[in-house]
Amino acid sequence: MKILVLIKQVPETTDVKIDPVTNTLKREGVQSIINPFDMYAIEEALRIKERLGGGEVVAISMGPPQAKDALAEAISMGCDSAVLLSDRKFAGSDTYATSYTLSQAVRKIGDFKIILCGKQASDGDTAQVGPGISTHLDIPQVTYVKKIEELTPDKARVERMTEEGYDIIEIPLPAVFTVVKEINEPRLPSLKGKMRAKKAEIPVWTAEDISCDEEKIGLDGSPTRVVKVFTPPPREGGQILEGEPEEVARQLAEFLKDVVVG
Amino acid sequence: MSNSANIKIIDEKCTGCTLCVKVCPFGAIEMKDKKAVIDLSKCTLCGACVEACKFEAIILKKSDEKKVDFSLYKDVWVFCEQKKGEIQSISYELLGKGRELADKLGVDLCGILLGDKINDKCQDLIARGADKIYLVESPKLSAYQDEPYTEVLTRLVQKYKPEIVLCGATVIGRSLISRVAVKVRAGLTADCTGLDIDPDEKLLLQTRPAFGGNIMATIITPNTRPQMSTVRHKVMKEMDPSSGRKGEIVKEEFPDDVYLSRSMLLDIVEEVEETINLTEADIIVSGGRGLGAPENFSIIRELALTLNAAVGASRSAVDADWIPYSHQVGQTGKTVCPKLYIACGISGQIQHLIGMKSSDVIVAINKDPDAPIFSVATYGIVEDLFKVVPKLTEHFKKILGK
Numbered sequence: 254m255k256i257l258v259l260i261k262q263v264p265e266t267t268d269v270k271i272d273p274v275t276n277t278l279k280r281e282g283v284q285s286i287i288n289p290f291d292m293y294a295i296e297e298a299l300r301i302k303e304r305l306g307g308g309e310v311v312a313i314s315m316g317p318p319q320a321k322d323a324l325a326e327a328i329s330m331g332c333d334s335a336v337l338l339s340d341r342k343f344a345g346s347d348t349y350a351t352s353y354t355l356s357q358a359v360r361k362i363g364d365f366k367i368i369l370c371g372k373q374a375s376d377g378d379t380a381q382v383g384p385g386i387s388t389h390l391d392i393p394q395v396t397y398v399k400k401i402e403e404l405t406p407d408k409a410r411v412e413r414m415t416e417e418g419y420d421i422i423e424i425p426l427p428a429v430f431t432v433v434k435e436i437n438e439p440r441l442p443s444l445k446g447k448m449r450a451k452k453a454e455i456p457v458w459t460a461e462d463i464s465c466d467e468e469k470i471g472l473d474g475s476p477t478r479v480v481k482v483f484t485p486p487p488r489e490g491g492q493i494l495e496g497e498p499e500e501v502a503r504q505l506a507e508f509l510k511d512v513v514v515g
Numbered sequence: 516m517s518n519s520a521n522i523k524i525i526d527e528k529c530t531g532c533t534l535c536v537k538v539c540p541f542g543a544i545e546m547k548d549k550k551a552v553i554d555l556s557k558c559t560l561c562g563a564c565v566e567a568c569k570f571e572a573i574i575l576k577k578s579d580e581k582k583v584d585f586s587l588y589k590d591v592w593v594f595c596e597q598k599k600g601e602i603q604s605i606s607y608e609l610l611g612k613g614r615e616l617a618d619k620l621g622v623d624l625c626g627i628l629l630g631d632k633i634n635d636k637c638q639d640l641i642a643r644g645a646d647k648i649y650l651v652e653s654p655k656l657s658a659y660q661d662e663p664y665t666e667v668l669t670r671l672v673q674k675y676k677p678e679i680v681l682c683g684a685t686v687i688g689r690s691l692i693s694r695v696a697v698k699v700r701a702g703l704t705a706d707c708t709g710l711d712i713d714p715d716e717k718l719l720l721q722t723r724p725a726f727g728g729n730i731m732a733t734i735i736t737p738n739t740r741p742q743m744s745t746v747r748h749k750v751m752k753e754m755d756p757s758s759g760r761k762g763e764i765v766k767e768e769f770p771d772d773v774y775l776s777r778s779m780l781l782d783i784v785e786e787v788e789e790t791i792n793l794t795e796a797d798i799i800v801s802g803g804r805g806l807g808a809p810e811n812f813s814i815i816r817e818l819a820l821t822l823n824a825a826v827g828a829s830r831s832a833v834d835a836d837w838i839p840y841s842h843q844v845g846q847t848g849k850t851v852c853p854k855l856y857i858a859c860g861i862s863g864q865i866q867h868l869i870g871m872k873s874s875d876v877i878v879a880i881n882k883d884p885d886a887p888i889f890s891v892a893t894y895g896i897v898e899d900l901f902k903v904v905p906k907l908t909e910h911f912k913k914i915l916g917k
Binding site: 283289290317318319341344345347348349352353375376377378379380381382383384385387388389393394395396397410413414415416417418419420421422423424425428433434435471472475476477478479480481482483484485488491492493494495498499501502503505506507508509510512513514 | 538540542555556558559560562563661662685693700702703720724730731732734736737739777778779781782783784785795822840841843846848850854855872875878879889892895897899902903906911913
């Protein structure tokens with residue numbers, strides 16, 4: 254069984270800070286990491302392979318050349334191979350163009366049973382690319398998957414996290430699953446994995462390699478367009494209440510009276 | 516390169532002021548010989564630098580812009596989410612915002628309602644601001660399933676051609692609308708915190724946070740219709756219901772194959788502990804590592820019960836197995852925006868702050884005066900939470916007459 258994991262390289266958000274003097278984004282020393290939700294997707298792919306006693310896990314990413322680092326990390330965790338989609342023509346892609354481009358790569362690889370993605374990326378937070386891919390490929394999906402209960406080569410039974418609890422869904426394969434944190438605990442790369450990642454050849458595919466319709470990729474293929482980027486006004490400084498616990502509790506309750514009675 | 520999108524700096528106009536370097540969210544601009552140079556392998560063509568440059572020295576070109584006639588597209592639509600036949604509160608919030616947008620455009624606000632035997636809810640949606648309801652009823656639509664819902668909504672959009680479609684950024688909404696947007700090839704912007712109409716072009720201006728709220732972006736959809744957005748809970752204000760409002764109900768029916776689903780919903784499980792939905796709650800009381808032990812969540816629950824609030828938690832409390840993941844607030848948990856957020860024994864790692872810092876009022880109770888949580892707090896108390904929280908509960912009980 255071939256399992257595809259789609260991952261994104263993102264800035265480690267902890268390091269994205271606003272410079273209080275210039276009120277701009279400080280980028281110095283920003284590390285790039287695999288999107289945290291995609292780590293669960295990688296782990297789940299590896300677990301499926303182990304559970305079935307065989308299979309092949311292929312990691313795919315779309316991004317600038319340096320996104321190879323993310324794919325190398327995926328290999329060090331245990332993915333069998335990886336492909337990077339990188340082309341100047343992909344720049345400026347919104348979720349429509351991104352999901353189209355990734356689905357073209359998936360078509361080229363072919364013969365897959367499961368596509369796993371994180372439920373959303375930590376930099377864009379849209380949760381739109383996973384469902385976009387299943388739609389471009391015309392295969393069923395389950396989003397917010399928190400558990401794969403049963404799995405055969407033809408179908409799966411999974412739990413989808415909802416606001417109130419979870420749904421139990423049976424779905425034929427091939428299918429797309431986007432996963433939440435609760436599904437597993439990602440492993441650390443092994444030493445052997447790291448060695449393998451170092452030696453691994455990660456091919457780079459361009460728009461031409463995956464037969465993209467140029468009208469559907471990059472900025473030109475993206476229906477949405479960013480017209481303005483700005484930093485939000487910083488939160489107004491707060492007030493520290495001082496005194497004995499009894500007194501500060503009374504004060505606070507008084508301040509919040511309108512909100513809680515509201 | 517000549518006919519595809521690109522960005523360039525006109526050296527003659529660049530004064531080397533470095534403004535563009537500072538605003539670039541992707542660190543793609545550097546100064547070389549006192550002129551800005553864009554590293555195209557990092558640039559995403561977001562246009563932040565074009566906006567910032569005071570000398571019109573940066574040109575972002577999209578290839579041959581086509582002018583399309585959108586006169587056939589009108590009305591503002593709101594996808595009205597229902598569960599077990601009950602309209603979800605997010606739908607009312609979207610109708611409130613949708614009403615404002617429809618009035619600015621001078622068009623109708625339409626509620627889209629899919630479900631089984633649910634026509635008695637139409638008047639409710641009209642009272643909340645809708646002029647028209649498109650109603651699709653079938654036993655196959657009683658609970659949400661990706662494929663039939665996608666197919667029905669896609670067909671409605673193709674038939675009636677709305678210019679704007681709003682949908683909740685809920686589990687259902689995000690799964691559904693992403694599929695519909697791809698099917699009709701529309702632009703979709705997630706988690707908008709601001710929606711407005713550009714007075715000249717009549718375009719929908721969609722503002723949303725990115726990079727965990729560290730930057731905001733305004734996004735438009737100039738060349739396709741409809742313009743689609745999702746909005747999180749509690750971001751928009753609902754309208755007060757007015758029972759006298761009149762509206763039209765349009766019933767739609769589709770052939771059986773439209774309702775086909777390859778996946779099968781076997782069961783809907785509600786977890787007992789989740790008495791109040793975190794994302795919908797007006798008040799959230801959260802506990803963190805400072806609680807020290809799982810049983811100490813009882814004092815958080817006590818306060819929450821008094822305030823009719825939901826219980827939240829930091830990642831470290833969840834990772835320690837003190838409370839289920841469904842309570843986690845933050846980057847890898849839920850993003851919340853209540854009227855009041857009370858953080859008890861939470862230090863306030865950036866990942867947690869991302870998930871709650873847009874709350875109206877934030878209270879932080881922590882014994883470490885240097886805890887980052889105080890940087891976002893409206894009211895801070897530097898004290899042992901075990902001393903303060905029970906007293907706070909007592910005072911609230913008095914105020915609320917409990």
